[in-house]
Amino acid sequence: MDWEPKILVFCCNWCSYAGADLAGIARLQMPTNFRMIKVMCSGRVDPEFILSAFSKGADGVLVSGCHLADCHYIGGNYRTRRRIALLKILIEQYGLNPKRLRLEWISAAEGQKFAQVIREFTEEIKALGPSPFKKKSALAVVEASPTVAKVSTAVAEASPGT
């Protein structure tokens, strides 16, 4: 069977989710490799979600929020930006290519951009190949939850303040 990547997309309720909706209304063509999870703000995306998604075999994770300064909750996406920057360093230490984690700002009007990002990201992930965590043995290592908990603590501590 041909390998098809699995991509998890976190979208904030106010911009990116509406942008994705717009892409749908406009019937834009996109690969179907992604599954979307709506959160109220991209700032809600707990580092633990991303790590656990990778540990469960996601080949790529996309976090998408409102453009900077446009966040519905004033500055949630600034927190997101810091967290993702740290997480990229972190997942690299786990042996994942940091390109597997992507952060995008997509507004409610940018259906085109949403489709474009999904297309690009899917291509990129296809080129990178399956996640090394897909293998069951590697899965167990990361799923040992104390590690994940500790890691998310470290990220949380690094992110207070603006």
Next chain:
Amino acid sequence: MRTYGFKEVYYEKAREAGVMFIRYEEFDRPELIRQDGELKVSLRDPVLRDQLIIDTDLLILSVATVPEPNNANLAQMLKVPLNSDKFFLEAHVKLRPVDFATEGVFVAGLAHSPKFIAEAIAQAKAAAGRASTIISKKAIEAEGIIAAVNEDICDGCGICKPICEYKAIEIVATEEDKKKAEINEALCKGCGACVGACPSGAMEQKGFKDNQLMALIDAALEETTALSI
């Protein structure tokens, strides 16, 4: 030729009066040229598939409706989106045409897009109707999706406090001489930024709890055969 809205009658009248309409492709727009000291219009007619040069006695250009330049500032102030042309963008083209996603802000008229006055009036009526659904109420119920602290787990570390944009979190002392976070439920807007940051998992967002989102993640990544068809 297809006219906008119910303007077919005008098109018919114009045709009867001898007006010629010529189409052009979007990527191949008409150009103004000067030929032998005269102003002419040069364009490619996609029907004839030929270049036309039209002499002019009088050239009248239809002026574009441009958005108010200040829209961007207003949009940021009210936390409402603009479309790529810098007009205001409604919450949903079909389902919520005069609402914004932001509660209590509505759109009508040229702020939304170029339109005829009849449409602007209809839209304004709709917006007024939507607004009256709010002002006719004695009290407004606050959002249900807000943060909540699990006091058994919270250590009062205070990481959440500076993260809150609405100053809704206080670190207070408990009776047992411990500290914990306390949320002002009226101030909390429910973004969940503090929940994402809480290292001990004591902070929860109602409706978007950690275990609920984890269940979503699990379901999304489940190995199914359905995916590969």
